[in-house]
Amino acid sequence: MGSLEDICVSAAVNLLSALAFLLAFCILRLQPFNDRVYFPKWYLKGIRGSPTGSGSVVKKFVNLDLSTYLRFLNWMPAALRMPQPELINHAGLDSAVYIRIYLLGLKIFAPITLLTLMVLVPVNWTGKTLESAKNLSFNDIDKLSISNIPYGSNRFWAHIVMSYVFSCWTCYSLYNEYKNVAEMRLRFMASEHRRPDQFTVLVRNVPPDSDETISEHVEHFFCVNHPDHYLLHQLVYNANDLAKIVAKKKTLQNWHTYYQNKYERNPERKPTTRTGFMGLWGTTVDAIDYYTAEIDKLSGQEATERERVMSDPNALVPAAFVSFKSRWGAAVSAQTQQSSNPTIWLTEWAPEPRDVYWENLAIPYVELAIRRLIVAVALFFLTFFFMIPIAFVQSLANIESIEKVFPFLKPMIGRAAVKSLIQGFLPGLALKIFLILLPTILMTMSKIEGFSSLSSLERRSAAKYYLFILINVFLGSIVAGTALQQLKTFIGQASTEFTKTVGSTIPMKATFFITYIMVDGWSGIAGEILRLTPLITFHLKNAFLVKTEEDREQVMDPGSPAFATSEPRIQLYFMLGHVYAPVTPILLPFILIFFAFAYVVFRHQIINVYNQTYESGAAFWPDVHRRVLTGLVISQLLLMGLLSTRGADKSTFILIAQPVLTIWFHSYCKARFESAFKKHPLQDAMVKDTLEKAVEPNLNLRVYLKDAYLHPIFKGGVLEQPSTIDDEEDSPLIQTKRTNNRASQQPSAEQSGDITPELRPTK
């Protein structure tokens, strides 16, 4: 167990590293040549032009205006200043709601922290059990924790009452937040411009028909069963081969442009290239001619393949996007069952075009069920047997065993400062490294499960990741031991016994988790804002690979909030907060700092950096809500276990109502709010339809929807953002490329008020 000193050293180290990161960020972000790393969002929105376009050469790369350095922390208030509606408009609802998770953390834990500091800390401090028991080793943190209360003392009442207060406050906050987010979602849906997915339904498992093609079959079915509403349908092509050709052609075109530029700048010398691998060997030829010929050849291939995909019935997937004449018709079709056989003609609301995960549209029904079984079993094994390496590293990560294994390190480790450093740093680090490897595996597993949209894939991965963190990071750190031992404890003990074992160990692990919060939380967030990896890769690519301006646009990597990995991690902090609130209250301020810092940083990031790849309308909130409640219930059960080992057995009868009520609260919230995230009320659809009919009576919906759900490859391979989707892209805002507004590092201040309507009249 680390002492208070260890914690202080560790805190200092982490604070310093976080500050160093922040300082580095503040300097780097002011340099024009990093502009595309720290403000890519504004480039993508078309508001910020290339900074290299004007000014002196030096100014292009280094910011010499010293006054900006003095205000180096002003990104923080800037990040907080943008009002909510504008934030949603600017960054999308998903991102805006995502940062509300951190805000929720603040809302829940700020009052709880205050209460614990005022009530539980004095109660614990004056308990004086540890001081009287002389043979026990303890530290100051333990003296502030529940361990300091004598066995069977009446002081436990304070903890029981507080536990109820915490639960009530958490539920109250969660209820409000769920209500808020549901309202935001509904308002967002209602205020949205016309989008193809509002009219469209994804139909899967179209049954084979010997007489008709898939296209005819779909058309006939919907003409018969939705006669007044069916408009058109779009087939789904299996276009993987075509995608490869298009990608190859695109590379060649880039090279072509590059040599063209080179030739234009230096018309004396015609550029040459070699025909071999990457232009490194082979016969030397005229580069422009060579690439023109190659592109022509590929264009021919592409046309043939395109022809084949379009005409070959085997290239068609038994799924289709069916569009309706009104939102009402689509809402009806998405929510009803079409055929009496529930394995065919499966309809669901179509994800927006850029959210579609095309590879999974063709999986037959039975296969889907089997895939899910296999993934569930695989997840079980992954979760329980991944623990072996973690436990191994953790067992190494204590001073004694290191000294034993490497005796030559003893003199170095022996020093107090180094010892504290290692003890404070290593266990958290070991976990952290393992966790980095995981998300990709989990995402692959989710893809195997066969979900058809990127957003649902992310949500499923997040659920898996949460399970993993719960079992391995949380329980794994508390009940140390090998993986199999833990599994055996888990199965071999009665559930009450298990909560007792875990509960009684909790106070002892407070130090470890405080360290973990600092390493994973604080430094992690600071690292997030520095964006070290994108910074390095951008400059590397910029130096060696970028040939054209277009390429520079491409190597810019704005990233996105990465819901699948970051949300489950936030949940760990929620859980730690709930578990330790009545046990070791001193842990709470650390969590509070994490939430506050993370909120500011992520708000800054979604404004300036991240670019959502899709918009699901905060469809993830029910998951967030459920997981916070899961953490709460676990904390309640563990408190029951802990108290029953401390001579407060009767408390069980008082505390047992807590999880029951919490679970009931969950089911109530689910019934009350979840439908806002899953269903599509007809009333709202009708309101929008009526409005649209009144405003644009002559709208030709058929033209608007015709190619909305074409496989992105048929749109020239621009996978990221098909131009038909984002209304913003069609607005005149795009053309208003403002160059050289490098000084405006507070874009929010410049943009306050809804820009779009302001600029619209200039049409």
Added chain:
Amino acid sequence: MGSLEDICVSAAVNLLSALAFLLAFCILRLQPFNDRVYFPKWYLKGIRGSPTGSGSVVKKFVNLDLSTYLRFLNWMPAALRMPQPELINHAGLDSAVYIRIYLLGLKIFAPITLLTLMVLVPVNWTGKTLESAKNLSFNDIDKLSISNIPYGSNRFWAHIVMSYVFSCWTCYSLYNEYKNVAEMRLRFMASEHRRPDQFTVLVRNVPPDSDETISEHVEHFFCVNHPDHYLLHQLVYNANDLAKIVAKKKTLQNWHTYYQNKYERNPERKPTTRTGFMGLWGTTVDAIDYYTAEIDKLSGQEATERERVMSDPNALVPAAFVSFKSRWGAAVSAQTQQSSNPTIWLTEWAPEPRDVYWENLAIPYVELAIRRLIVAVALFFLTFFFMIPIAFVQSLANIESIEKVFPFLKPMIGRAAVKSLIQGFLPGLALKIFLILLPTILMTMSKIEGFSSLSSLERRSAAKYYLFILINVFLGSIVAGTALQQLKTFIGQASTEFTKTVGSTIPMKATFFITYIMVDGWSGIAGEILRLTPLITFHLKNAFLVKTEEDREQVMDPGSPAFATSEPRIQLYFMLGHVYAPVTPILLPFILIFFAFAYVVFRHQIINVYNQTYESGAAFWPDVHRRVLTGLVISQLLLMGLLSTRGADKSTFILIAQPVLTIWFHSYCKARFESAFKKHPLQDAMVKDTLEKAVEPNLNLRVYLKDAYLHPIFKGGVLEQPSTIDDEEDSPLIQTKRTNNRASQQPSAEQSGDITPELRPTK
């Protein structure tokens, strides 16, 4: 432990009592004056007239035709002869599917029994453990059970393999049956005549509106949001007071008719009555005049109350039955969410009019959630603390303790035959008596939960009853002890430990359950066919209360299959079968006999006796399927527990896949078939709509639907069968009252082929 002799005595007793019941039934059913007890279904169908209408006086009451007595068992083949489609037509789908549960039992357990007798019984018999261990007391049943296999023997492989075979066979049978029933339901729905509920949706939680009445509000909402489909709506009145007045009036009318009849038969003497309580004291008045006056007075009251209910806005419930122009419109409306607030404008498919549980239509949303929580907690306490009396009686029900408490009984109990009788009979009986008290309580709890149809109430009650039987009868009988002890074992032990404890006790309880099957199963079924209670009450009522022919119609109590109580009991037999199949195979023939006997008896009952009060279209099948699988999973877990105590520890790793696969199978079946019971495919609705439009282009649906969902009280208080519902009632079949076909005790033979079309042309 009972020995083989005990079992034989018990079997003999039970067989004899069952035979006595059967014999009594065979004689009683041939007596004309019991005709309305044993063939009420035919009276209600209008096919069989009153047997008292013709012939000599003696013949009216006693059957003198001796030849019919000789063929006294011919009801059995008669019951089996009616083909399935006709059975559905005659008795309704609910009943026809209900008896398929017994058939399913036969299908599952007949091959399993055969296999166990061929494989497991020889394996067990030659195990010879019990014989070699001399200090053990054992009996012949134990020698046939798994107890006879030596510790750690390789013979357990037979049981493991067989367990897999049984599970596969059960799943296969269940899959087929689910498929069958789903198809039957869909065919039934498709072939049904026009019914009001096909066009109607129940709307609950209509939000209050300050400007509009509920009626206007409903109309406006659906006119706006379903403009092309809305037809009309019917409000729901809170008519409890009116119902009381109407009931009172009806009694008076019966008396009036009675005196009228009396006067007509004996015109010399005008009948008189007294004005006091039940006509026993008070001043003597002319009966007919008195009742006429009373009825007039009540009619006035009724009219006033009716007026008040119709005009007072407070008598309106915020719910309505909304009808649509087409089945398609209703299907859409039932399956979609109307408002973005999911607590208002809740739509669900309307139950058929006689299935509506009117009292529960007005419960607000939040109250509903709280009611469910309360009932869930109450159910928990009921389930766990009801065990105290059972355990108490069972602890009395062993010879030693009886001898200890009542030493004077010793000489009597000491005799072998009596001892066997008591040991075989008492434990089962004690349980049985407790179980009789339960269903009413559970139904009340379900009503508190707020379901809006009788069928869903029955399903919920059945679920509660199943839980109760599982915990109390099954586990309670295996892990004997007081209620609190059991609860403690349940919570305080690890789940693996718990299955081991229970599993290892199972073989010892085989004798008890064999007895239970005979007492509860065999004799219970025999008692069912004798209908002793309805027989006695009918004759009592007939003698003392019946005044008019109409009254006689009313005192006839056909009953119904009582799904809420009988289905969970069948499930116990399924579970016993699965648990004991690999352990004590000799129990299986007893279960097989139960299923076969019950199938014949209930088939006879639904043809001749029971009259469904509503038709839910076999909506209960998903529950049946799920519960059989629950029993299967429990049996698999218990076998794992049992084998791990018998030195076959490694088997756990082989057997663990079984429950996982079974649960997966359940989720697959649920996804594959459940929607047929919950959803309403648009394709089918469209087909029926199109057909109807072609056949009856001038149908006035508004008139047809106008009063379909009027509270039954407004239809003159005929609660049982509003005439608008049953198409059969409007067919000419009704008028064809065939009198005096007492001899046709094989109505199925007479009726083979679909009668309705045959008779239709005589219109």
